[in-house]
Amino acid sequence: MDEYAIGVLTSIGLLSFIAASAYVLLIAGELSFGQQAFFGVGAYAAGIATAMFGLPLPLGAAIAMLLGGVAAALVGLPALRLRGLYFAMATLAAAEMLRILFELLHWQVELGGERIGPDGTQGFRGIRWVFERGVEPLGFLVLVWGTLAAVLAAIHFLEKSRLGASIRALGEDPELAGALGIDVLRLKLGVVALAGALAALGGALFAHHNTYIEPRNFDIMLGVHSLAYALIGGLGTVFGPLLGVALDLGLLEGTRVFHGYRMIVFGGLVALLLVWRPRGLLDERVVHWLKTRR
Amino acid sequence: MRRLIFLALMAPQAALAQKTDATLDCKPTGKDFVYDCLIRLNPALAGVQITLGADMPSMPMAHQVKPVKASPTETPGEYRAKLDLEMTGEWAVKLRLAGPVRDQLILHYEFDARGARPVKRSPKPPRK
Numbered sequence: 001m002d003e004y005a006i007g008v009l010t011s012i013g014l015l016s017f018i019a020a021s022a023y024v025l026l027i028a029g030e031l032s033f034g035q036q037a038f039f040g041v042g043a044y045a046a047g048i049a050t051a052m053f054g055l056p057l058p059l060g061a062a063i064a065m066l067l068g069g070v071a072a073a074l075v076g077l078p079a080l081r082l083r084g085l086y087f088a089m090a091t092l093a094a095a096e097m098l099r100i101l102f103e104l105l106h107w108q109v110e111l112g113g114e115r116i117g118p119d120g121t122q123g124f125r126g127i128r129w130v131f132e133r134g135v136e137p138l139g140f141l142v143l144v145w146g147t148l149a150a151v152l153a154a155i156h157f158l159e160k161s162r163l164g165a166s167i168r169a170l171g172e173d174p175e176l177a178g179a180l181g182i183d184v185l186r187l188k189l190g191v192v193a194l195a196g197a198l199a200a201l202g203g204a205l206f207a208h209h210n211t212y213i214e215p216r217n218f219d220i221m222l223g224v225h226s227l228a229y230a231l232i233g234g235l236g237t238v239f240g241p242l243l244g245v246a247l248d249l250g251l252l253e254g255t256r257v258f259h260g261y262r263m264i265v266f267g268g269l270v271a272l273l274l275v276w277r278p279r280g281l282l283d284e285r286v287v288h289w290l291k292t293r294r
Numbered sequence: 295m296r297r298l299i300f301l302a303l304m305a306p307q308a309a310l311a312q313k314t315d316a317t318l319d320c321k322p323t324g325k326d327f328v329y330d331c332l333i334r335l336n337p338a339l340a341g342v343q344i345t346l347g348a349d350m351p352s353m354p355m356a357h358q359v360k361p362v363k364a365s366p367t368e369t370p371g372e373y374r375a376k377l378d379l380e381m382t383g384e385w386a387v388k389l390r391l392a393g394p395v396r397d398q399l400i401l402h403y404e405f406d407a408r409g410a411r412p413v414k415r416s417p418k419p420p421r422k
Contacts, residue, residue, distance in 0.1 A: 003345065003347075003361045004358070004360045004361055007347065007358055007361065008358050011355035011358065014355060015355055114313070121415045122415055125400065128398075131398055206354070206355075210349075210354075210388075210400075211398050211400065212386070212400040214351055216351045216352050217351055217352075217354045219352055221352055221353050221356070222353070222354065225353075225356060249355075249356075249358070252356065252357070252358070253358060
């Protein structure tokens, strides 16, 4: 496999984590423009853990998920009092606040004659745990896709459980779900925390893939894209977001003949797709049809 | 003897401590968003295999630039490669070094119709 293909597949894998986090919120009936912030929390947390404290990546990723989940829950506590677009705006505002916090974060330590750690807008260099262990791009690709497969399988089985049915019920009609005895606010808070942890795991892997992160990596563009991936791929199954990312990057790569205009072409295609299939390609109806065909 | 052992142990540490740096000098080729880039390694190492990639910091992973291999020029430590970007603006150019030195460098450059300039960001504000 050539380096270009490995690079594209790694990006698809990494972006799928944040797309899956947007998906989990969407099936619970919430639209978030702020998942990029938890992707950033994960990237900074795991980077600090491995580059500054010398912890292994699995432990760094676990810390990242914990902090991502806690940060999302802290944002969710006040934001879940709002509904629909107001919730979306609150998540966007919180994400921008976190991004500005990353810009203000200056915490460096001297390691091997080099200053390592977040340096505000200058970014955070030297997240080299993966690189220094001689993991080649193909090895990292296997790590990303292996982790993603485990995450998607976990969400798939969660959706099949009673808890998953309760989450879907929340998304369909929160009042009715509440009348059926579901603790709406508590369950939504749990979903928000889970989505934050998922995004943070993706961020942890992204930081180690890139070896460098900066606050601008986690701005609104990433949030909008993550939402678009979930909506394009479809809300019928957790594999929808993966399809969304693959289509997005596939379309972007496939429309290279348009060169500088390809983002315009891509935007037009996304708009058409959302008019044609508002709940995405793999929506509930398609998934039901696929299941009953067997 | 002890001194010799000490020096032998310290030599690899010194080699590891020697960090590689690089600068880019990119000029437009006349073809849209294609730049001819001269890479200067510091220290001027010969025989390094350099692969260049690029990503836009504000849209991470959304723009894949096909990785290109740089070829050495006649001057030691200098290499040349053509970067085919998608648009002007700030790009984080990723240099993967292999061979005599194994490293990964990220260089931030602003690309426009005139060429490329290193991005300067304001450092940490002084405490009042």
